[in-house]
Amino acid sequence: MPRRPPIITAGIDLAASPAATASAVVVWSGGGARLAGVRLGVEDGDLLDLVAGADRTGIDCPLGWPVAFIDFLNRQRRGAIELAEVDSVPDRTAIVYRRTDLVCWHGGDRPLSVAADRIAHPALRAAGLLSALAGRGLDVDRAGRGAVVETYPAAALRHWGLPSRAYKRAANGPARRELVRALLGAAPWLTVADDDRDLLIRSDDALDAVVCALVARASLLGAVTRPAPADAEIAAEEGWIAVPTGELSDLAC
Template sequence: MRTLGIDLAASPPTTAAAVIVWEGSTAVVEPPRLRCTDEELVGLLAGLRPGDHAGVDCPFGWPIPFVEAVSAHAAGRPWPGRGTDSATHRATLRLRRTDLLTHRALGAGARPPLSVSFDRLGATTARWAHLADALAARGVEVERTGTGGVVEVYPAAARLRWALGSPRSMEVLLATAPQLRCEPRVQELYDRSEHAFDALIAALVARAVALRLTAPPGDEDRAAAEIEGWIHLPPEGSLPLLF
């Protein structure tokens, strides 16, 4: 079994991918792929075999109220916030349901999630939409709730759940998960690039998804998740369970 992690950015220079090959109770970390192009990412994702999983650090969609508001504006229909305070209405357009639920699960001390509507993160999601469409053209459908082999992940939240601390450190990761096999030269590459390190965490979360350690959306959240995406969050202290 292989798991693939992708730390997606709006352009290749800050996009990285990581692959872990799982062999019994151990896992071999391959060298990171840096500056990943669209073609390389589509090739990696389309090359997943049955049983493989991929975790992508990127929102898979935009908040439904934001999409509805932009669509209304484009069509010349009344703005959904008509008659309400502008700032109050804009606040309802900022975050997806999965963003709100993830922040609640992490606790008040966690950093608030970025807005895919109003922050630069939107450019990354636009790139993901392009990649997902390219995969669909090749017959690979990405189900936004993560029921397929490709799921949305949040490495910063996973590091918090696994008590890996800050800043990012391969030494800490390998001490916490000694079953990971990582050659010194490969370890150095991951330590040198925060994007590669987050891609590696994404690949570990993909393993948690494969083992059904993460929670899919419940009945009350499924309809929104099918449009907005769904962050798969590993349980606290679950890193040893991956092996």
């Protein structure tokens, strides 16, 4: 019986500039997985090649903007905004958060607003990358059914019962070391070279990229949140955050 080819998933912790962007590649075969590479300072061209070479890529960045926000901007250009539309925090929340963001809120996570926070800068870069990938003939469905899927590492870690807060930035190095220990302890089927393990401890960007690659695997297995039928149309435009629904151990099947 011929052996099945390995599955390749990739993860991208996308920043506004290449300097703060990280990527990871995980190769899945024979009931196990291997971290085949993790990088910092990744340029656009390398990101495009990464996605093209993977079965699915998880991207930690919004892949679209709220439909209500786009409508708001179009009407604002015409001077057609009623004060009552923006007179309260709930009114403004309905404009600047996507449907997937609000669903995550109800699940206990708080994504940033792509319309009203600095995450918009990476999202602008993501929009260019998705267009370039589409130009290469890849399916870049924003709801996560094609080459890419939107991820939220903190939500994934929380679902898997791992530390999901206070591991960012250099000052939280001890917490990040503990998170790497816990993650690899919960995934003994994942082979990680010593140098790569050290990089995950040093860099939260690199660590998030690996989590994105793991979520991409969950997405391929159908073990992530999907938009309800009523949200399918808006998810295709705004994007949809894929949060794992199964156990971390399920990924190595």
